[in-house]
Amino acid sequence: MTGGAEHCSFVLLADFDIDRGAQLTYQFPQPLGTDETLLANLMLPDGAERQPEDWTIFFLNQRPFNTIAPVLALEPSESHGGEADGRNEDKSQELIYVLNLVRTKLDKTVRRGAIVKAMAICTRHSFIEIFKPVLLMALDDYFMNPSQDCLARLFDAVNSMDISMAPVLSRFERLIMRTSERKDVFLEKFEELSRPAGSEPPVHNPTHKTEGSVGSQSSFEEGILMRGQPKGRDRDSVKNATASATSLPSTNQHSPSDGSFSLDGSAVWVENGHDQSMSQAGTNASSTAVGTNRSTSLRGRKSMDASSSASSHNHGRRDEAGAIPALTTTNPPLLKDTHFFPATIEYNDHQLPIRLPMCTFQEEVGDYSLIQLVQTFSAPSTTITGPIHPHLHTSGNQTHPIIILFNALVTGKRIIFLGHHRPAGQVSSYVLSACALGSGCGIVPRGLIKRAFPYANLINKEEWESTPAYIAGVTNPIFEASASWDLLCDIGTSRMVISKDIHQNHPAGMPANPVQLIVRSGTVKAEGSLGSEEEMSRPSKDLNPVQKAEFVGKVETADNIFMEDIISAISLHYGEAHVRARFTEYATRFVRLAARFEEDVLGINTTIGYPGVSYIESSGEEPRLGSGLCFTDEAAGVRELAANASRIEAWRRTESYELWQQDFNKLKNTNPIQGVDIAHQLWKLRHSKRMSEGEASLIYRTLAENTQTYDQVTELLSLLPPHHNGLLPLSFGLFHQQEMVREYTVEIFNELRSYSVGVQFLQALNHFQRYAYVRQAHVRESRLARDHNTLTIPPSYMSRTPSNRSESSLAGG
Structure with a gap:
């Protein structure tokens, strides 16, 4: 911008x-x-x-x-x-x-x-x-x-409004920001705005330089100790203190606290908001936090040198001493919430404050409200009249009105929002909300805004009615009598009317036969957004056969469970951001289901999603991770594909399908993480009950190999929103029985902690998970330092005093 x-x-x-x-x-x-x-x-x-x-x-x-x-x-x-x-x-x-x-x-x-x-x-x-x-x-x-x-x-x-200092966030940064409630997320992006007036821009010099074979490995520990030592401290004595500290037993470690991951950049344990006294270096250095030192890794990754530290400072990257620029510690006075960029419009000697939203997408127009849309058409007075159409009624006659509206939007039906005796602005708001609903808040399929008319009237009736699949807002009740719409939504009475001619205007075609569905695995619940596995399995355990049949027909559908979750969240006063995130997940899951449908039912190679394959591990071949939409119950998966067959077929004939096809292939070729369906792997970590050790190891290894840059980190974090417990699925690796899996998990978390946004995600872990990470990361760093010191003892080292030799023997293990 x-x-x-x-x-x-x-x-x-x-x-x-x-x-x-x-x-x-x-x-x-x-x-x-x-x-x-x-x-x-x-x-x-x-x-x-x-x-x-x-x-x-x-x-x-x-x-x-x-x-x-x-x-x-x-x-x-x-x-x-x-x-x-x-x-x-x-x-x-x-x-x-x-x-x-x-x-x-x-x-x-x-x-x-x-x-x-x-x-x-x-x-x-x-x-x-x-x-x-x-x-x-x-x-x-x-x-x-x-x-x-x-x-x-x-x-x-x-x-004249100046927004030149507003940062331009990437797609994944915006996805992270829109689901985060923190007001300081990506604060480092606002560096220019945060700098006091008249001050010079900060110079991001590397804190340490590599010196010989010891420098890069010991720079982390040296940086911690140097903070509390006099400036005239001899470098060799610092190294000796470091070696002594790394060899101390774990019983001297202090208990972790919330301050351990504070954004002040300290890698030392923080108790009550203050750094521990460095005079206790012999006791406390063993508690040096988590190891942002990237000098040595399980796969021999190179350490972060000066150039990498300096080039990535604008992403909140820590330097080799574990320090994040002081910019990330407190919010500047002008920037109270990073979700908005503060600007000013000067009009007639008045300074009008403007809050520029930082995480919007092109299909989101204006200040719409999905909560208002859901509440209007989920009220007790809501009625649905008209014939049942398979494009719209994916749960039969018990399809929720909001799901009917979503189906009408994605399958290209003509929709009118009627607000008789209502302000035109209110009608316009419903149209914009519907466009956001159908496009996953502008993130998944697009093209709805181009056929939307937030306010339409009789003057140009013939023109906008000739637009295919239009979405119009009107205030004149005369439009209800016309036969030019497929779905009418009356916002005044909360009723939905389906055109009596919808079957003639939109033939349903032959529905898919569930017996013909070639399904590798299946479930109603997928992508972790439709309730817990226990909720899905409970009816089959607690009900008799007759009740089971009634439950399947009335409750156990993915759409109904999703809408129950949404209505419950609204009743519990969850905010607009949460509801938008859930509908984004719903739209994302729909296109992933469509990709699975193309492969399993139509028998074609899908171009709108990753192919649906399972993990393969055979003798003599390289194991291969799975991809595509996962299911945990095969029978439910068959039912869901059959229930969605008609609306998927209808969507495949719309312009929205073609646009998503283009967008997916462009994203697939440009995403920082290439060749891996990260959403599939995270779903497996969340929901798989019996995962082989080989698959678990390969998943964590792949994630570790693909989180080596800032862009890769943001792509991963965008798929771990806070309302799905953030890093929880990754933290399972900290308690895995395989040591390699635990090592990979620590390496992933170490890379996340290299950036301020990753630190914020780590802060959301509970104390048990955090302690497990810190303990294992410290053990790993101590082992690496011990192994290095053992290999780099100089010849003159043995000629020192006995006391020095004794102290050094502890450092060498």
Whole structure:
């Protein structure tokens, strides 16, 4: 994101004239080149005179009827995170998002008794909600002084907003941030903002230099001891103290505390928030934390030298002494939450604070609410009328309304949200929420926004109704009587109506026969997001045969269990971020299930996901890890594939399928971790009950080999969200009976601790897991130091005093 980006492309002003109707009064800085009547009616929605204030949203550059053609070519701005998301598009055809404010002021001196005006900002940023404060002030300004100068001031003020210091996060960094509740996640990315005014940028010099054969191996211990020693301390004495410390018995270790992983960069145990006294080096050095020293590894990985330390400081990388730059210790005054970048818009001598969201995706527009959408169509008064269609009813007549809506979105049905006597802005919010629902909050399948019309009216009815699979928000009940929709969602009465002609408009085709499904393994629950294995197996143990059949038909479906979890989370006051993360997982699981369907049912090589293969370990061949969607119960897997066959087949005929096919192959070729289905391996660690030692060893070894860079670390952590217990599946390796598995796990955690985001994940481990990690990491570091000291004793060493020889013999083991 650049500071010179054009945040505002156009500013529009519309008035309502009692004789001529809605009129587009001003277009600044130039005409858009599209139908002015259309723009005016979109800015002044039906019933606007009954609302003192209303917000509406609509898009430009969607279809030929609303594509702009400015006389002067305007330079398109860089989309926030567009390149990092791997979804570059032709900027000339990029959507333009329009945020519109309409206000009605009562005035008895005019013929209608009220003045209705609307002002709109056209921007290429999808987070249009940030412009609401300045748009409010600008419209007030226009009411007092109606002239084009107000539009010019608004245009200049918005475009003068400086966001040049806002970091551009990668796809996986954004995935981590959106599921983290910490307000300091990726704080190191805001280094420029955190620096006090007038101060020089910090110089990231390496703390230690390699000196001979000893330097790189002992730099970790030396760095710890040097912090508490006088500057004139002899280097050899430091080495001797280090050797003595590493040979002390484990009984002298202090118990770990929360401070052991504090972000102050200390690798020493921290008790009560303060470093232990270094005068107790002989006792405490054995408790040196976890070993950020990368000098020696199980596979002989090279140590992190000065260049690697300096080049990665912007990722919060620790130096060889285990130190993280002081930037990560406390939040700067201006940055209270790293989920938002603080900016300012100056308008009419007012400083308007702006909070720029840092973890949004292009399919997320505005400040939508999935909680509001779920609550509206999960109310006791919710009714569903119309025929049952296999594309929509994946659980028969007990399919949840939200699942029906999701199925309609992904299978390309025409959807209308009706809000009679409701503000147009409220209807628009439901449309944007539905788009986020169907796209997994913009992370999985895309293309819904381009066919969405958050507010639509009769003026251009024929145009937007001709759009395939449109998603429209209307306030006029006349649309319900038309036959141009497949699913109608009435937000006022919480009812859903399925068109009586849906079978003629969308033939279901032949459903898949469960007997014909070639399934390698199966379950209702997959990817760890649909309840515990005990919950899945409980009905078969506790119910008689008749009750079992009823349970299978009524409860034991993946969709119903998922919606029960969502409704329960909302009732327990979980936040919007949690609900969005769960729907992202649901959409991700859907496309993984579709990939498995293509291979097992259609018998083709899938191009939308990893192939579904199991772990292979045969004599004389290299063992191979599995990939694709996993199941823990074969029969349930057969049922689920059969239940989803129709909606998967329908999705495969949509543009959304083609777009995801392109996105998956691009991500597969550009992801930092290549050739491994990490989600599959993590699922195996979470849920497998009988995993062979060979598979466990290979999984941990593969993860250790593929977490050697910052980008690889963030990709791994993005699949370990806090609401699924973070590093819990990896921590199982700390207690594995194989020593190699424990070594690999420690090596993975050591690499995670090299970065501040990894430290934050380690901090979330419980005390038992943390202690196991610290203990094993210290033993590993002590063994490496002992082995190294044994091999590097100089010839003159034996001529020293007996006391020195005695002390040194402890260091040598």
